Amino acid sequence: MKQVLKWCEEVKIIEGYVRNCVYDLPRKKYELVSSNCNNLIKLMEGNTITENLAILSSENVEWMFFFLSEEYLLEIPELFRENFPPLSMSWETPNSINNAIIHSKNDVSKVISLLNSVVCKHIQLICENEKELILILDKYLRRTNFHSIEVILLSGTADNTILDEILEEYIVVSNIVVQDTNDKSKSSEKVYFSPFFTTNIDMYIESQNLNLYLNKKIYFDEIGNIKNAPESEDIIGNINEISSSEELKAIIENKNFQKHWNVSKSKCFICSDCEFRSMCFDKRIPYEALTGSYFYKNECEYNPYIAKWKDDEGYQTLEECGVISNENGFSINHEKIAKINALLWSEEGVETE
Ligand code: SF4
Incomplete structure (x- = not known):
């Protein structure tokens, strides 16, 4: 045949x-x-x-x-040849929230119980140090419905053996990150995320119409304020002022809380031209431009018009390339970019448009 x-x-x-x-x-x-x-x-x-x-x-x-x-x-x-149905692009989940970020300063027991009521799967727990972490894990998370817990230690140990023991004992803990308090970049305006992307079917389908970082996320800050994400501006309630899962659900269903969930990367200037847009967990908050598309107030570390990361040789900012995006819209100087790409890539074999 x-x-x-x-x-x-x-x-x-x-x-x-x-x-x-x-x-x-x-x-x-x-x-x-x-x-x-x-x-x-x-x-x-x-x-x-x-x-x-x-x-x-x-x-x-x-x-x-x-x-x-x-x-x-x-x-x-x-x-x-015709026996292969196309991949279904419908993305559905029964969970009201998929991932939550919790500070240990909150009433952790209450937050966990409320998150269970909305069937949250993944949490990120921000703790002072490993002692506090072990206390919380022992008290509230020995038996849990969460699929994974990522831990951020604000001033933790440098001793990896202790961290390895925690990871071994509590299998729900997927990862522990010890924050370097001397690293000033963490609190600056720097747009940070890893260029080491990964992908999978769920993520790809979700990315088609939704924002991979903001969709179905919830954040409880140190004093209990509830926001979509740490980077969000809008505070939509406070955990200390609610006592039932219905009240939490009402906050989650608030239009303002969900307003960025469906801002996929394809709806954002610049990102819509980027080959990483269906796997990108960029943490910046998008703003609506007069045209109905979205823009960001600061630049990503990747420039898709020249295929260069900030640390790469030959990197130029969007502005240097003649690309402008702001509340008024988007403009691009194709001729200027073609010249830059000819210089950057002609010998390296990447085809330019
Ligand atoms: S331009 Fe940056 S933020 Fe946008 S999709 Fe590409 S890597 Fe992600």
Whole structure:
């Protein structure tokens, strides 16, 4: 039976300004590829390997074998070609809240009990030190419905053995981060998040219409104020003033509390041109521009118009590249960017638009 090529339904391509990103959702990894990837796949799909060898350039033949080796492209009997339903893009969860950030200064018992009532799955617990952490874990979290607890120690031990023991004893604790209080960047205006992304099917689907960082998140600050996230401006209640799960649910259902949940990266200037937009947990708060799209008040550390991170050689800010986004809208100087990219990438082999 004739064997033809078929692109895997669970491997998605997100187009960026300079390059594309292939999201291998089942394997939770990604690859950066050239910007004409989608057209190339359209050209290759449905053909046999031999047919493609006859029509593709030598560079594109290399891409074909790369996609085959990664199992992004599959060789299947032609008869089965239409038997692969598209990946469903509907994202649903029964939980009112998926993740919560709690300070140990709060009434932890009360917060945990209220979070259980809204079926929260993941929490981040901010504690002073490991002694306080062990007390809280022993008292309230030996048996828990939470799937994972990430811990931030504000002034914890440098002794990894103690932390390893905690991780071993309380398997629900997924991670402990000891904050470096000497690191001034933590309290500055710096836009910080790791460039080491990861992806998976749930996250990809959620990212299509929702904000991966802000959606279904809740934050209780040191004095009990309730906000969507630590970075949010709006305070929508205080844990010390509520006593029932109905009151917490009313806060969560408040329009103002949820106002950024559905601001996906595709609705934001700059991010909509970025190949990482379906796996990005950027913590900045988006603001609505007059055009109805969203802008950020400070720049991300990645510039998608030149495919460079701030620490990379040749990095330039958005403004230096002729890209402006603010409450009035968005403007871009394509010619200027083309010149910058020609200088940056002509010898490194990344295709520019
Ligand atoms: S925040 Fe930065 S990395 Fe994330 S999608 Fe926007 S531009 Fe890309």
